[in-house]
Amino acid sequence: MKIEQLYTGCLAQGAYYIESEGEVAIIDPLREIQQYIDKADSNKAKIKYILETHFHADFVSGHVDLAQKTGATIVFGPGATTEYDIHSAKDGEVLKLGKVSIKVLHTPGHTLESATYLLIDENGKDHAIFSGDTLFLGDVGRPDLAIKSDLTKEDLAGMLFDSLREKIMPLADDVIVYPAHGAGSACGKNLSKETVGVLGDQKKTNYALRADMTKAEFIKEVLDGIAPPPQYFAQNAMMNKMGYDAFESVLKTGNVPLQPEEFERIANTESALVLDVRTQADFITGHIPNSIFIGLNGQFAPWVGALIKDLKQPIVLIVPEGKSEEAVTRLSRVGYDNTLGYLEGGLNAWKGAGKDVSSLESISAEDFAQRAKADSLHILDVRKDGEYQSTHLEDATHFPLDLINDNMDAINKDDTYYVHCAGGYRSVIAASILKARGYNNLIDIAGGFGAIKKTDLKTTDFVCPSTL
Missing domain, CATH: 3.40.250.10 (Rhodanese-like domain)
Structure with a gap:
């Protein structure tokens, strides 16, 4: 049995690779899926399952593309409905993966279809949980992101209380916890910088798992101080539910070098946002007038999601040398698929063409x-x-x-x-x-x-x- 956490700092997000006897399960994959295919190929293994813990709101998952490329089955928790083929698992259902088993625990609360995946080793021992946004290290998922639900956040918080106490807390203290997010994610308010822990430690230190906590106390404490969700969350969740354009086509359209005249023409005729993703020092020194700075060297994708309200907004890029593919990729992770190219040669080419430059x-x-x-x-x-x-x-x-x-x-x-x-x-x-x-x-x-x-x-x- 092999378990690997594939952590992406910009999103504070953990995807997981599980392998046993040549069979692989990928949990909560990112949009760029080739990394998972390459990893399986290098191990002479085949991806059998793509396990989604819920309809993610903070990023666009790669599950649809990965299933199309590999033939793997997409699995969601009970009650999930989509515009593409999935297996909506039953609570307690067991999926076989080589010599190990993965038990589906329905843990609604963060969202209605939220599932925790319990990995059982070849000896029948509970080994780890992949808890999605149900349980983090130091926190639990926010209960206000259900798609088109008549339930209140208080209703969902009550469900989360029951899920934690009925499905997760009864598990042994030595069960490893692999959450979907760490510190920096907007999916919780008190997440630890650690990205792997054990359940026994969480029972002792996580405020939401106090043994003597009443449901009313849980609801109050979980909701206390919770900020409104970023505006792009609902849009990303719908993309994950309804499907999306293939990442390869997004990259092909977006990773296009543009000469200054063509860059300026597209910016004007397409009403494209000029997004400068260089360092803040570079932007301060010189930038295209009316361009917006959000640097790749910071929390790039979440800030794009928070500040650019329309996911379909046409975008043209100013990028550091060799960073165009990374910029298009990171935009697509949060659903911004309408990148139309980048300025070849950067600001030097712009100045060389006699164009105006501003500074801060x-x-x-x-x-x-x-x-x-x-x-x-x-x-x-x-x-x-x-x-x-x-x-x-x-x-x-x-x-x-x-x-x-x-x-x-x-x-x-x-x-x-x-x-x-x-x-x-x-x-x-x-x-x-x-x-x-x-x-x-x-x-x-x-x-x-x-x-x-x-x-x-x-x-x-x-x-x-x-x-x-």
Whole structure:
């Protein structure tokens, strides 16, 4: 028996490869499926099952393409219905894989069809659970993502309570837990940075598995502080349910080199968004006017999903050398399949063609501190609510980056704003969006709040909620 976790940091997502006696099961595959086919081929094995723990909302799974390529059976939990062929398993059904077995445990709550897959070794011992978004390390899945359900989030939270206590907690403490996500995912609120654990540790440390917890307490604690789901979640879930274009065709259409004139023509005639995925330093130094920055070196796919509302939005790319395929791939992971090409030769080619270039002013935290001590400044903080509430600069205007499109009226185009986040990535995203909307008096604070705290600004310049 072989188990391998294939973890993707950008999405904080774990897919799984299980092999026994030449038969393979893939759990929650990503959109780019060749990696799974190659792994099976290298082991002279055949993919038999594609196991989906639920209709994912935070990424587009590769299950449809993988089934078409390999002939493997797609398995969902009880009650799942799709526009393509699947096996909707019964609760307690056992799937044979070589010398091991995989038992389907119906664990509704995160979604109605959510399933946990219990791997039983060749000796009949419970070995591991692949818990999807039902159980994370340190947390459980959010209960507000069911597709077209009349049930409330309180109803689903109650189902999740029962699923955990009836299906998962009775299992032995030494059962390994392989969750679908780790820290950084929006599918929970308190996920651990660890991506593999054991059930006994979760029973001791996971707040949602307290032995003396009532259902009412569980519902209250699970829902407490849960942020609204990112806007692309519902769209991704529907793609996973209804099907989608083959990834190969998306890559073929999107990974196309464009000369500056053709790039500009497509941007204009197709109303394409010019998306710059280089580093924030590159964008600050020079960029195409009205382009939006979301760098590949950060939480790229989730920020694209949060900020570009239309999954069908035409997109043309500014990419680092050799990164065009990666950019198209990572866009497709969250359902953005309408990439129309990238600027060949990058910004140098654009400038060489005599096209206009813009830049973004950026100053060090030390320079900012000197200016703040000498004058009253307009400051824009685009960190998350929790970060801001923990500690922030006095008199800063605040709204989280993912809500920028709803809060532009909070700032004045005639004023100069010093923009910061925690480390410098999100502030440049925010500045690029604002610049594209005509807010031109923007100054980025390099290094963000982390760098500001290291300056000689007086501690009274920082306000904690407990002192307000």
